[in-house]
Structures are given as C-alpha cells and as structure tokens.
Amino acid sequence: MTLYGMIFSICFFLIVSFFFSPHTVDYANETESSEKIRIPVKKTAASVVENTKAPEQESPEMTAFYHKVEQTMTNGAKSFNGDVGMTYVDLATGKQISVNGTTEFYSASTIKVPLAMMIADKVQSGSLKWDDQLIFNEKEDYEDGTGIIINDIQPKYSLRTLQEYSITYSDNIAKNMLYDTFGGDVEAKKALYAHFLQKETEWDDAKFTSEDAAKILKILYKEKATNPEYQTIYDYMKNTVFHERMDTPTTSGKVAHKIGSYAGFLHDIGILETEQPFILTVFTNGQTDAGIPFIASVTDQLWSVQSNDYPKK
Structure with a gap:
C-alpha cells in the first residue's frame, strides 16, 4: 500500500x-x-x-372615589379629641386606605376574633372538639367585665359554648377559658400573633394596629366561604348583643363586628355589607365615651360614600 x-x-x-x-x-x-x-x-x-406584574391602573372614577373615602377618614380623624387609627379595605378590589394605620392601641376585646379563629383551626386540625368540656378555674379564668357566665358560673362549659359566648357576648371568662387551650393568655397571644400577623409579642397584653385588625378580617372574610367555622364566627359577629358603634340604625343587620373597650380605648372592627362590601377598623383612645359616637359617625359616613359614590361598572 x-x-x-x-x-x-x-x-x-x-x-x-x-x-x-x-x-x-x-x-x-x-x-x-x-x-x-x-x-x-x-x-x-x-x-x-x-x-409580579403591576396591577391594572385604577380608572379615574375609582381614583376619585378612593380619594373621597380617604378625605372622609382624614376629616373624621381630625375631628376626634384623642388618638385614632383607621383602616378601610374595599373587598371587591383589595384597595386599602389607612389613617394612622400603624399606630398601636391596646387591643381590648378585638383580640377575641383571631382567638376564635385559632380555636376553629384547632378543631379542624383535630386537636380540639366542639363538645370538649373545659373546667372553670377561678384563679385563672375569672374576670370582671362583659359577658353572661359571670352571672351564673358553672363548673364546666363546652368548647362550642365558650366560642359563641366570647364573640356574641364578648364574655371575658369564656375568653380566658379559651386561652387555657393554648396554655394561658400569653402563649395564646403569641400563637395568634405569629399565625395571623407574622409578629412576635414581648408584652402580656398584646397591642393591635388598625391595619393588623384589617388583615385578620380579610382572612376571615376570604376563607368563610370554604370554612364553615369561620362562617360561624362571622354569624356570631353579626348577631352580637352590642348594637352600637358600627351597628347603627343605618347599618343594622348588615354589619359583622366586634367591639373592644378598656378605659379610654374604644374600638370596633367590622365587615359592612353594602353592595360592594368593605372592611372598617377603628381604634380610639380619648376621653370618657367619646369613641363610641365617633365610630358610629365615621361608619355612617363611609357607608354613605360606599353606597352612593362607588363607580358603577
């Protein structure tokens, strides 16, 4: 080759x-x-x-409407002789408007709403049952103030009864007995703060902002359609015996709310059933009972704006 x-x-x-x-x-x-x-x-x-795409731009009509809501809230806050925190949420669009929305207030009985939601979650997880009998411990559970248990204290109560009394009658003894299922009030508050607000608490009596309360009510409103126990809490809030503050002659029968009162701290947090439902949370710290008519007045004003000025589709 x-x-x-x-x-x-x-x-x-x-x-x-x-x-x-x-x-x-x-x-x-x-x-x-x-x-x-x-x-x-x-x-x-x-x-x-x-x-992560930016949301669609508001129409000029919606912008003008939200400006009117904001002005109503701002003018209301200026008229109050004391501290005010308010948050409004349009449940149709998610738009949130706040005046002093991050100012902290003693939560008072508004904390009973997330407590009830945590109890409902415990039942759904199987760690509690509604017919569980909780024993009254005078040293740990007795508390003066609102409620009906104080008038005829029994040795034990079902979990369901305590849940209803805590919201419908704002029963303080019922609240304390529900706290016991977490190991006490401090542990319960830490748990609900971490769960709903992703916050830690370092104080015995936890504080809320109006935006904190609005966040909790958004969860309640959104999930009640698929969570019967959240719907039950909502119904307790609609049927509360406290016909004041957000429950006015104008809103009667169309508001699910929970009041809170302690000294000058007078609050109300609610979901108002206008044609376009909205959340309103109002926290006040003022003289005597000044917060009660103030909350009613702001509620009626915003109800009117939401009912009459909301842009038609």
Whole structure:
C-alpha cells in the first residue's frame, strides 16, 4: 500500500470511530437531557414575571372615589379629641386606605376574633372538639367585665359554648377559658400573633394596629366561604348583643363586628355589607365615651360614600 493510501485509511478509520463510538452517543443524550431540564426553569421564570406584574391602573372614577373615602377618614380623624387609627379595605378590589394605620392601641376585646379563629383551626386540625368540656378555674379564668357566665358560673362549659359566648357576648371568662387551650393568655397571644400577623409579642397584653385588625378580617372574610367555622364566627359577629358603634340604625343587620373597650380605648372592627362590601377598623383612645359616637359617625359616613359614590361598572 502506498504512503497516501495508508494516510487515507487511517483518516477514514478515525472519522468512523468518532461518529459511531459510545462516547459520542452519551454526549448527545446528555445535551438533550440538559435542554429538557432547562425548559421548566424558563417557564418558572416567566411565571414569576407574570405573577409580579403591576396591577391594572385604577380608572379615574375609582381614583376619585378612593380619594373621597380617604378625605372622609382624614376629616373624621381630625375631628376626634384623642388618638385614632383607621383602616378601610374595599373587598371587591383589595384597595386599602389607612389613617394612622400603624399606630398601636391596646387591643381590648378585638383580640377575641383571631382567638376564635385559632380555636376553629384547632378543631379542624383535630386537636380540639366542639363538645370538649373545659373546667372553670377561678384563679385563672375569672374576670370582671362583659359577658353572661359571670352571672351564673358553672363548673364546666363546652368548647362550642365558650366560642359563641366570647364573640356574641364578648364574655371575658369564656375568653380566658379559651386561652387555657393554648396554655394561658400569653402563649395564646403569641400563637395568634405569629399565625395571623407574622409578629412576635414581648408584652402580656398584646397591642393591635388598625391595619393588623384589617388583615385578620380579610382572612376571615376570604376563607368563610370554604370554612364553615369561620362562617360561624362571622354569624356570631353579626348577631352580637352590642348594637352600637358600627351597628347603627343605618347599618343594622348588615354589619359583622366586634367591639373592644378598656378605659379610654374604644374600638370596633367590622365587615359592612353594602353592595360592594368593605372592611372598617377603628381604634380610639380619648376621653370618657367619646369613641363610641365617633365610630358610629365615621361608619355612617363611609357607608354613605360606599353606597352612593362607588363607580358603577
């Protein structure tokens, strides 16, 4: 064989070995596999961009409407001789407007709403049952103030009864007995703050802002459609015996609310059932009973704005 023939044979052999060797096939499959892995990553990235896309711009009519809501709240706050924190949430759009929304107030009995929600969650998880009998402990559970248990204290009560009394009658003894299921009031408050507000508490008597309360009511409103126990809490709030503050002649029968009172701290948090429902949380700290008519007045004003000025579709 000539020298050129030998060179041609060697080259031909190398070419054939390259294309048909196992290494070539493995490399091709690895590349294909890598491309397949990258596909869902690209889809995830696109999905993230879509989820963080800026919301649609408000119409001029909605902007003007929300400005009127804000002005109503601002003017109301200026008229009150004391401290005020207010938050409004349009449940149709999620729009939130606050005046001093991050100012902290002693929570008083408004804390009974997230407590009831935590009890309902415990029942759903199976750690409690509604027919469980809780024993009254005078040292731990007795408390003066609102409620009906104080008038005829029994040795024990069902969990369901305590849940209803805590919201409907704002019963303080019922509240304390519900706290016992967490190991006491401090542990209960820590648990509900971490669960609903992603906050820690370092004080015995936890504080709320109007925005904290609005966040809790948004959860209650959103989940009550699929959570019968949250719906029951909502119904207790609608049927409360306290017909004052957000429960006015204008809103009667169309508001689910929970009042809170302690010294000059007079609050109310509620969901108002206008054609376009909205949340309103009002916290006050003023002289004597000044917060009661103030909350009623602000509620009626915002009810009127929401009912008469909300832009029609």
